[in-house]
Amino acid sequence: MKTSYPQRAPAGRRPARSAKFKNAGRPAPMRRNFDTQVTPIANPGKILRFIPFGGCGEVGRSMYVYEYDDDIVIIDMGLQFPEEDMPGIDYLIPNVDYLKPRKKNIRGIIITHGHYDHIGAIPHLLDSLGNPPIYATALTRGMILKRQDDFKQSPKPNIEVITSESRVKMGSFDIEFFHVNHNIPDCVGVVLKSPGGTAVHTGDFKFDHTPVNEKPADIARLTDLGRQGVTLLVSESTDAEIPGHQISEMEVQKSLEEIFKVAKGRIIAATFASLLTRVQQLVWLSEKYGRKIIIEGYSMKQNVLVARELGYLQIKKGTIIESKEIDNFKDAEITIVCTGAQGEDRAVLMRIANNEHKSISLKPEDSVVFSSSVIPGNEGTVQRLKDVLYKKAGKIYHYSSMDIHAGGHAKREELKLMMDLTKPKYFIPIHGNYFMLKLHADLAETSGIPKENIVIAEDGEVVDILPNEIKKLKERIPMDHVMVDGLGVGDVKEVVLRDRQHLAEDGIFVIITIVDSNTGRVRTSPDIISRGFIYLKESQELLKEVRSRTRKIVEEMTVSGERPINWIYVKDALREKIGQYLFTKTQRRPMVLPVVIEV
Numbered sequence: 001m002k003t004s005y006p007q008r009a010p011a012g013r014r015p016a017r018s019a020k021f022k023n024a025g026r027p028a029p030m031r032r033n034f035d036t037q038v039t040p041i042a043n044p045g046k047i048l049r050f051i052p053f054g055g056c057g058e059v060g061r062s063m064y065v066y067e068y069d070d071d072i073v074i075i076d077m078g079l080q081f082p083e084e085d086m087p088g089i090d091y092l093i094p095n096v097d098y099l100k101p102r103k104k105n106i107r108g109i110i111i112t113h114g115h116y117d118h119i120g121a122i123p124h125l126l127d128s129l130g131n132p133p134i135y136a137t138a139l140t141r142g143m144i145l146k147r148q149d150d151f152k153q154s155p156k157p158n159i160e161v162i163t164s165e166s167r168v169k170m171g172s173f174d175i176e177f178f179h180v181n182h183n184i185p186d187c188v189g190v191v192l193k194s195p196g197g198t199a200v201h202t203g204d205f206k207f208d209h210t211p212v213n214e215k216p217a218d219i220a221r222l223t224d225l226g227r228q229g230v231t232l233l234v235s236e237s238t239d240a241e242i243p244g245h246q247i248s249e250m251e252v253q254k255s256l257e258e259i260f261k262v263a264k265g266r267i268i269a270a271t272f273a274s275l276l277t278r279v280q281q282l283v284w285l286s287e288k289y290g291r292k293i294i295i296e297g298y299s300m301k302q303n304v305l306v307a308r309e310l311g312y313l314q315i316k317k318g319t320i321i322e323s324k325e326i327d328n329f330k331d332a333e334i335t336i337v338c339t340g341a342q343g344e345d346r347a348v349l350m351r352i353a354n355n356e357h358k359s360i361s362l363k364p365e366d367s368v369v370f371s372s373s374v375i376p377g378n379e380g381t382v383q384r385l386k387d388v389l390y391k392k393a394g395k396i397y398h399y400s401s402m403d404i405h406a407g408g409h410a411k412r413e414e415l416k417l418m419m420d421l422t423k424p425k426y427f428i429p430i431h432g433n434y435f436m437l438k439l440h441a442d443l444a445e446t447s448g449i450p451k452e453n454i455v456i457a458e459d460g461e462v463v464d465i466l467p468n469e470i471k472k473l474k475e476r477i478p479m480d481h482v483m484v485d486g487l488g489v490g491d492v493k494e495v496v497l498r499d500r501q502h503l504a505e506d507g508i509f510v511i512i513t514i515v516d517s518n519t520g521r522v523r524t525s526p527d528i529i530s531r532g533f534i535y536l537k538e539s540q541e542l543l544k545e546v547r548s549r550t551r552k553i554v555e556e557m558t559v560s561g562e563r564p565i566n567w568i569y570v571k572d573a574l575r576e577k578i579g580q581y582l583f584t585k586t587q588r589r590p591m592v593l594p595v596v597i598e599v
């Protein structure tokens, strides 16, 4: 007798489980049929049009479209992490229904930099847009391709490598780029010259006059553009609320060095997984002060790998060691660079703090460095984490008391500088929640751009730039949420977490079926075990129906089907069809675990 236990279906083949919404009015789920809607909005004709597909109303799922006549240029294609009321949803991506019937007009996709809120939706959307060419700098290309590894089934992107000096013709658009600073290297802003005017699209940026490991933002280019005449400035708004300038990475480096000078034990530095500039600073300082580096956290490891391969990180041979080698070195010879500065439960720092890490636990001599800001909404978890850390570690350094972090986004003075340099006729703020867009628009007005020349466009609104006027159309493009679930899982821990949330929400439903492997017939009535889903005694009708469906689903595949019987297919079919049936009957999605026993 052989028992075939439930297995996880491979990523991408999991049943089309989509989120159950607490909020029943919410639009339904992922894998929408993009072909069902045709929008009535006419092409712009001989004028420049701008449409935010995402990123205007939230920081996340950045995607912006420029149109002139029959030519479409897309800038960025990002994802957004979900709200708290979307259990099991991995992330949201932009809705591209408007572009579907206009695929043939898409001349290219420009990606400004490698953050997930700018590249994350690429594997999901490329195919539906006809796989147009992508233009990106070398590091950004590396990040896109690395992510693509998790999506074997989506088409291979065609990526042209550009630099800030490149020029590309895309239909009516002459595209140029300019270098900007941010908190990941190799970022560009975009200049779109068309017969309808010149648009300058900043991408995420800040001005750093003394950056680390790269050039300062290209102020001379921006000044030139301003002299030649800029019709429209489209500028990011993340820090539009914050006065002053971002501190320079050089200052950050100096402050971090003060910590290295006095630390007696290990240094544990937590930051964002993609903050490669910070990783570089920690590497240099560790090399200078005779420390080895342990990089912990799946996504951070991946990013370091890509950046190092492409030459964006300078790390001496032997500087990086594995965590299992930690005992070969004195504490004063170790720097641990990890994720988890937001207090995330499953990230490395929290596991270290809670003694749940396999080889690292806190010691009284440790110095813990929070080298990242706290993302709004995470204040509570960060405080909890600090409580644990203050109990166990020696020294805690936080960016609020020391200049050990610089954000990646222009603050108010820098936003103003961008306007002063480019001297645009029209202005549209992007990349922010509504209040950030509004504050940025107000700032533009105080900088001398007339009120009637400033437009706040939210996701899906269509802005036409006429010769003497900028205006929003009355119509919007389709914008209902597109959610992604269960695809492209790169980190097993995330899968486990989602399963747990899933179990907590909707419970578990186990179906045990005994099948005669000769005849393919189901032997006795299938057994059902359920926890946290429904009270079995009161659901006899439902169970009866599940048993009879189970028998039917199994026998359809096993009685006359191919030999040897592919039990994985049988179980996948059971999981999918019974899951679907339970959902239609109960509006809940328990985790369905089929167990098939062959006799």
Ligand SMILES: [Zn+2]
Pocket (backbone or CB within 6 Å): 113, 115, 182, 204, 408
């Ligand atoms: Zn960014």
Ligand SMILES: [Zn+2]
Pocket (backbone or CB within 6 Å): 060, 062, 115, 117, 118, 204, 431
């Ligand atoms: Zn961004």
